[in-house]
Amino acid sequence: NAGVTQTPKFQVLKTGQSMTLQCAQDMNHEYMSWYRQDPGMGLRLIHYSVGAGITDQGEVPNGYNVSRSTTEDFPLRLLSAAPSQTSVYFCASSKGGVQYFGPGTRLLVL
Amino acid sequence: EDQVTQSPEALRLQEGESSSLNCSYTVSGLRGLFWYRQDPGKGPEFLFTLYSAGEEKEKERLKATLTKKESFLHITAPKPEDSATYLCAVQRSGNTGKLIFGQGTTLQVKP
Numbered sequence: 234n235a236g237v238t239q240t241p242k243f244q245v246l247k248t249g250q251s252m253t254l255q256c257a258q259d260m261n262h263e264y265m266s267w268y269r270q271d272p273g274m275g276l277r278l279i280h281y282s283v284g285a286g287i288t289d290q291g292e293v294p295n296g297y298n299v300s301r302s303t304t305e306d307f308p309l310r311l312l313s314a315a316p317s318q319t320s321v322y323f324c325a326s327s328k329g330g331v332q333y334f335g336p337g338t339r340l341l342v343l
Numbered sequence: 344e345d346q347v348t349q350s351p352e353a354l355r356l357q358e359g360e361s362s363s364l365n366c367s368y369t370v371s372g373l374r375g376l377f378w379y380r381q382d383p384g385k386g387p388e389f390l391f392t393l394y395s396a397g398e399e400k401e402k403e404r405l406k407a408t409l410t411k412k413e414s415f416l417h418i419t420a421p422k423p424e425d426s427a428t429y430l431c432a433v434q435r436s437g438n439t440g441k442l443i444f445g446q447g448t449t450l451q452v453k454p
Contacts, residue, residue, distance in 0.1 A: 237386075264440040266440070266441070268444075273446065274446070275430070275444045275445060275446040275447060276387070276430070276432075276442075276444040277444075278441060278442070281440065281441060283440065291441065323386050323387070325386075327440050330374065330375050330377075330392060330434055330440065331377070331389050331392060332377075332389070332440075332442060333389065334379075334386030334387045334388070335386050336385060336386050337384075337385070337386050
C-alpha cells in the first residue's frame with residue numbers, strides 16, 4: 234500500500250513551458266486535491282475532484298488544469314509555466330474528511 | 344469568509360519545556376478541525392481530527408483540544424524529535440472535503 238505518490242520530486246522549467254505533475258493513490262479514495270505551498274502563505278487549494286470525471290476549482294486555479302479519468306490518478310497540468318508558479322505542490326486523497334498527502338513536487342520556473 | 348490563524352509563527356523550546364500552539368478559526372459551520380505535522384521536505388502527516396467543542400484527543404506527548412473559536416495543540420515534555428511545522432485546517436459543514444489551512448507554527452525543540 235503505497236498511499237499517495239507524486240512524480241517528479243523536483244523539476245526545473247523555463248517560462249512558457251508546459252508540464253504535468255503526476256499524482257496517484259491506491260487507497261480507493263474518491264476525493265483528491267492539489268495544493269501549492271509557498272513561504273508565509275500556507276497550503277492553498279488549486280483544484281479538487283470528488284470522483285472520476287468530476288473536478289472543480291479551488292482557491293488558486295489560474296494557470297492550472299486537471300482531469301480525473303480514473304479513481305487512482307489526478308494529474309495537474311501547467312499549460313504555460315510562469316515564475317509565479319514556483320512552489321511546492323502537494324497532492325492529497327481523502328476518506329472520511331482526513332486528507333492524506335503525497336511527498337510533494339518542488340517546481341522551479343526560471 | 345472562512346479563515347484560520349495560527350500562533351505563534353515560530354516557537355523554540357528546551358527539551359522538557361511544555362507549551363501550547365494556538366489555532367483560531369472563523370468558519371460558517373464547522374464540520375471538523377484537523378491537525379497535521381510537516382517535517383522539512385515532506386508532505387503533511389495527519390495527527391488529529393476534532394469535531395465538536397469540548398473534544399480532546401491525545402497521541403504520545405501531544406493533546407489537541409477544541410472550543411467554538413479555537414483549538415490548542417498542547418505539547419507535554421517535548422523531545423527534539425517533536426521539532427516540525429504543525430498545521431491546522433478546518434472543513435466547513437456541507438463541504439465536499441475542502442480544507443482551509445493556517446500558515447503553521449514551526450516548533451524547534453533543543454536538547
